[in-house]
Amino acid sequence: MPIRSSIRIARKFAISGKTEIYVAGFCAVKDATDPDALYPCTLYKPPPTNEFAVSYALEINSLKKTYDNGFEALKGIDLTVEKGDFFALLGPNGAGKSTTIGILCSLVNKSSGSVKVMGYDIDHDFGMAKRHLGVVPQEFNFNQFEKTQNILINTAGYHGIPRAEATPRIEHYLKRLGLWDKRDNPSRALSGGMKRRLLIARALVHQPDLLILDEPTAGVDIELRRGMWDFLTEINNQGTTIILTTHYLEEAEALCRNVSIINHGEIIANSSTRDLLASLHTVTFVCDLAAPIDSIPVIDGYECALPDAMTLEVEVDKGQSLNEVFAALSAHQVSVISMRTKTNRLEELFVSMTSGDSK
Amino acid sequence: MSLANYEEKATDFGNPNWVAYQTIVRTEVRRFTRIWVQTMIPPAITMTLYFIIFGSLIGRRIGDMGGFDYMAYIVPGLIMMSVITNSYANVSSSFFGAKFGKFIEEMLVSPISNQTILLGYVTGGVARAVFVGIIVTILSLFFTHLAIHNILAVISITLLTAVLFSLLGFINGVYAKRFDDVSIVPTFVLTPLTYLGGVFFSIDLLPDFWAGVAQLNPILYVVNAFRFGILGVSDISLGWAYGILVSMTVVAYVIAVRLLANGAGVRS
Numbered sequence: 001m002p003i004r005s006s007i008r009i010a011r012k013f014a015i016s017g018k019t020e021i022y023v024a025g026f027c028a029v030k031d032a033t034d035p036d037a038l039y040p041c042t043l044y045k046p047p048p049t050n051e052f053a054v055s056y057a058l059e060i061n062s063l064k065k066t067y068d069n070g071f072e073a074l075k076g077i078d079l080t081v082e083k084g085d086f087f088a089l090l091g092p093n094g095a096g097k098s099t100t101i102g103i104l105c106s107l108v109n110k111s112s113g114s115v116k117v118m119g120y121d122i123d124h125d126f127g128m129a130k131r132h133l134g135v136v137p138q139e140f141n142f143n144q145f146e147k148t149q150n151i152l153i154n155t156a157g158y159h160g161i162p163r164a165e166a167t168p169r170i171e172h173y174l175k176r177l178g179l180w181d182k183r184d185n186p187s188r189a190l191s192g193g194m195k196r197r198l199l200i201a202r203a204l205v206h207q208p209d210l211l212i213l214d215e216p217t218a219g220v221d222i223e224l225r226r227g228m229w230d231f232l233t234e235i236n237n238q239g240t241t242i243i244l245t246t247h248y249l250e251e252a253e254a255l256c257r258n259v260s261i262i263n264h265g266e267i268i269a270n271s272s273t274r275d276l277l278a279s280l281h282t283v284t285f286v287c288d289l290a291a292p293i294d295s296i297p298v299i300d301g302y303e304c305a306l307p308d309a310m311t312l313e314v315e316v317d318k319g320q321s322l323n324e325v326f327a328a329l330s331a332h333q334v335s336v337i338s339m340r341t342k343t344n345r346l347e348e349l350f351v352s353m354t355s356g357d358s359k
Numbered sequence: 360m361s362l363a364n365y366e367e368k369a370t371d372f373g374n375p376n377w378v379a380y381q382t383i384v385r386t387e388v389r390r391f392t393r394i395w396v397q398t399m400i401p402p403a404i405t406m407t408l409y410f411i412i413f414g415s416l417i418g419r420r421i422g423d424m425g426g427f428d429y430m431a432y433i434v435p436g437l438i439m440m441s442v443i444t445n446s447y448a449n450v451s452s453s454f455f456g457a458k459f460g461k462f463i464e465e466m467l468v469s470p471i472s473n474q475t476i477l478l479g480y481v482t483g484g485v486a487r488a489v490f491v492g493i494i495v496t497i498l499s500l501f502f503t504h505l506a507i508h509n510i511l512a513v514i515s516i517t518l519l520t521a522v523l524f525s526l527l528g529f530i531n532g533v534y535a536k537r538f539d540d541v542s543i544v545p546t547f548v549l550t551p552l553t554y555l556g557g558v559f560f561s562i563d564l565l566p567d568f569w570a571g572v573a574q575l576n577p578i579l580y581v582v583n584a585f586r587f588g589i590l591g592v593s594d595i596s597l598g599w600a601y602g603i604l605v606s607m608t609v610v611a612y613v614i615a616v617r618l619l620a621n622g623a624g625v626r627s
Contacts, residue, residue, distance in 0.1 A: 067627065105468040108627050127375070130470035141461035145393075151465075157382025158469035160375020202465075 056116070057083045057210045057241035063113035065099050073099040075265040076113065086236045087243045088252035091262035092354050097245045101214050105135045118209050131159065134208030136199045138215045144188035148179060148198060151187055152205050159206035166205065173201040193224045211235070212243045217251060229255060249350055263354045276349060284342035287312045290335035297332040299325060313342060379471040380479050387483025391449055398449070398487060399494060402441045406495045409437050410502045413559065425561050425592045430503045435586040436558030439520060441495045443553060443578065444545060446488035446521040447528035450480050451541045454532030463625055473619040477529060484525030485518065492517060505589060512588030512597070519604045520581045526611035533624045552578045562594045577607060
């Protein structure tokens with residue numbers, strides 16, 4: 001970012017005809033209709049977003065990142081996320097997910113390409129892009145010695161929200177996320193699940209339109225995870241665009257409408273969750289048997305496995321019928337008392353795509 | 360009120376950098392006052408020992424220096440020593456701590472300008488330097504009488520020095536990768552330069568060659584300009600002192616802003 005040591009016109013608001021001017025890091029507003037007037041920013045509210053012209057919450061074009069050691073983490077990815085979407089960005093470790101998120105939130109310098117958040121370019125409209133972006137990182141990157149409530153007050157302050165305005169909002173989020181009783185405790189005294197929720201509260205305190213969550217439910221117990229899912233679904237229903245990276249693929253399948261899979265720095269799949277799952281050719285069903293069997297029953301056209309005497313696994317290709325399987329099992333006098341898919345369907349697809357042997 | 364999202368969606372982002380600046384300063388001041396045993400007490404004890412040993416015990420045998428009794432002569436230098444070490448240490452350790460604990464990312468992901476981040480940290484360093492400077496000044500009154508010769512010089516030199524060494528501390532914090540890295544410069548550079556910077560003696564006592572070498576030491580200008588403000592005597596011209604201090608401050612500021620803009624030490 002260039003040094004703002006002299007007057008620099010930062011941006012023009014097309015709707016209002018007003019120009020925001022930076023003087024030594026502080027801003028003022030000049031109104032085209034009244035050229036002699038220069039208002040300090042406290043007297044002027046910029047339009048909240050250029051939302052009428054923009055339909056994407058996130059636009060990434062030809063984004064490349066090569067680290068100093070020569071590692072090419074991103075090889076020119078293109079990605080768009082529509083406003084209001086609940087979007088999953090999946091990929092194995094080292095695929096480029098965290099680099100992408102790092103670039104979005106200015107923790108990683110990109111090598112080339114462009115990124116827009118709610119229509120604002122992160123290079124040219126740095127401030128406005130940041131105002132619309134909330135990030136829940138993987139690591140607990142808050143001051144462990146600071147009180148829980150102060151962490152949120154500080155974050156609000158960094159986003160230009162005065163304490164008086166931030167206080168009721170912070171109370172709301174702390175209560176909603178079950179942290180209100182811990183507001184005066186130092187953050188290091190919180191449990192892992194509470195710290196995770198504190199990260200979410202911190203990311204929401206400036207009311208972002210785009211919320212990015214990097215593995216938000218890692219190390220969180222099932223009950224709490226379900227609670228987080230409900231919470232995220234709720235804020236998504238209220239209009240916040242959400243991008244999620246996760247290793248729990250059932251999470252992506254349950255929550256996200258659209259999915260992108262990234263591998264070796266390239267996007268290898270990008271479509272709706274439903275379409276992606278439809279491309280899955282084979283599903284493995286695990287059948288719990290009523291009585292033990294000695295040998296694998298032969299069912300024409302289906303591959304079966306017997307991990308133990310009470311469990312039969314059957315691979316069913318797209319277009320094949322489960323009725324045929326049950327008919328054949330009945331003929332072999334094998335009784336099934338329950339059945340489930342071996343892995344989450346998205347997980348099966350993910351593994352096949354990222355291991356390079358997509359069927 | 361909705362369950363998940365706070366219903367007052369509209370946010371007055373007003374003057375974001377001003378609010379952010381106040382937030383950083385408040386956080387910084389709260390940090391050094393919360394750990395006052397580490398930040399306020401050590402300089403008070405160290406300086407009291409200097410007053411007792413160098414001022415009272417040894418100073419009585421030294422006699423006058425620059426036309427003043429030795430205790431009165433060394434007090435301005437010791438106050439400046441406190442200002443220098445505390446402004447430097449505050450910013451270098453606080454910024455490195457934020458990097459180490461990764462909570463510097465809270466600022467990097469927010470819309471604050473780099474200059475606001477820098478000014479916030481520098482103001483925190485200046486605040487601690489002024490706090491400690493006042494404590495040391497009050498302690499010195501138990502040992503000597505201080506008559507201020509030029510209050511404007513005292514205030515301006517104190518603030519300029521605190522700003523300069525806060526900036527240098529910030530640059531140190533940016534480059535530091537381990538906790539050791541924030542103590543190397545104070546131990547091996549600042550302390551020797553301070554001792555050789557005319558805190559305890561007038562450079563008139565040095566042979567010509569070493570008096571010339573001493574003039575390369577920026578702390579000499581700080582100490583003498585501040586001594587002029589208190590006692591009205593100085594080994595060097597006040598104009599030179601201000602010129603060098605202001606120049607160094609501008610250079611340090613530009614370097615610090617550039618380092619932040621390039622993301623040195625904080626972005627990959």
